Amino acid sequence: xxxxxxxxxxxxxxxxxxxxxxxxxxxxxxxxxxxxxxxxxxxxxxxxxxxxxxxxxxxxxxxxxxxxxxxxxxxxxxxxxxxxxxxxxxxxxxxxxxxxxxxxxxxxxxxxxxxxxxxxxxxxxxxxxxxxxxxxxxxxxxxxxxxxxxxxxxxxxxxxxxxxxxxxxxxxxxxxxxxxxxxxxxxxxxxxxxxxxxxxxxxxxxxxxxxxxxxxxxxxxxxxxxxxxxxxx
Numbered sequence: 001x002x003x004x005x006x007x008x009x010x011x012x013x014x015x016x017x018x019x020x021x022x023x024x025x026x027x028x029x030x031x032x033x034x035x036x037x038x039x040x041x042x043x044x045x046x047x048x049x050x051x052x053x054x055x056x057x058x059x060x061x062x063x064x065x066x067x068x069x070x071x072x073x074x075x076x077x078x079x080x081x082x083x084x085x086x087x088x089x090x091x092x093x094x095x096x097x098x099x100x101x102x103x104x105x106x107x108x109x110x111x112x113x114x115x116x117x118x119x120x121x122x123x124x125x126x127x128x129x130x131x132x133x134x135x136x137x138x139x140x141x142x143x144x145x146x147x148x149x150x151x152x153x154x155x156x157x158x159x160x161x162x163x164x165x166x167x168x169x170x171x172x173x174x175x176x177x178x179x180x181x182x183x184x185x186x187x188x189x190x191x192x193x194x195x196x197x198x199x200x201x202x203x204x205x206x207x208x209x210x211x212x213x214x215x216x217x218x219x220x221x222x223x224x225x226x227x228x229x230x231x232x233x
Contacts, residue, residue: 066104073103081112092116107136107143115146123154141171148180157184175205183218194219195227202231209233 080095093116099109111133117126127150133143148163161184164177171177182197198219201208209232212219222228 069102073099073106077109089116089120107133111143111146118150118153141167175201179208186218
């Protein structure tokens with residue numbers, strides 16, 4: 001992973017030359033005399049030193065841009081993403097690394113590699129990669145969704161909730177953002193809000209019912225609530 005930027009500076013030197021002025025005087029009561037002229041003073045010309053080879057190189061040479069092979073990167077990304085969905089985190093991480101080797105600006109690979117690291121327990125490194133993806137492409141809802149998941153996995157529910165809501169501003173039909181918000185409210189014991197967002201998720205995708213019924217760690221306290229049972233039947 002490489003981030004390269006070129007920086008250029010131009011140094012400007014100003015040289016100011018002060019020339020002395022000759023003064024003439026006349027003595028009162030005597031005939032006018034012309035004061036002897038002082039010999040002309042030659043001011044040596046100021047020579048600006050030529051830039052050294054090192055300075056010239058710094059000014060004229062631009063850093064090489066990273067080599068990009070986006071088509072190759074996309075192939076590795078798709079493989080890595082598929083392995084991630086299948087639960088093969090190690091295989092996914094390896095494929096995504098190859099995607100980034102092929103294209104150091106492949107934001108989708110940063111995004112998924114980041115959430116892979118979070119699921120592997122390295123949330124700080126994973127969050128940093130997702131932030132890199134966000135800097136490269138701030139308007140992809142999947143990047144914002146993974147940022148929400150990264151915070152959720154760290155137990156930072158306030159930030160997770162905020163990023164789920166940001167995802168919905170870009171993708172108002174994002175099923176799993178509604179579901180993620182429902183789990184946060186359920187974990188906080190706010191049954192009304194949990195059921196409100198769970199219903200929105202189910203209306204978009206009925207398969208959410210099975211997920212909600214199976215995730216007793218979130219909805220255990222609601223399993224006997226008639227409203228919950230009605231939603232997931």
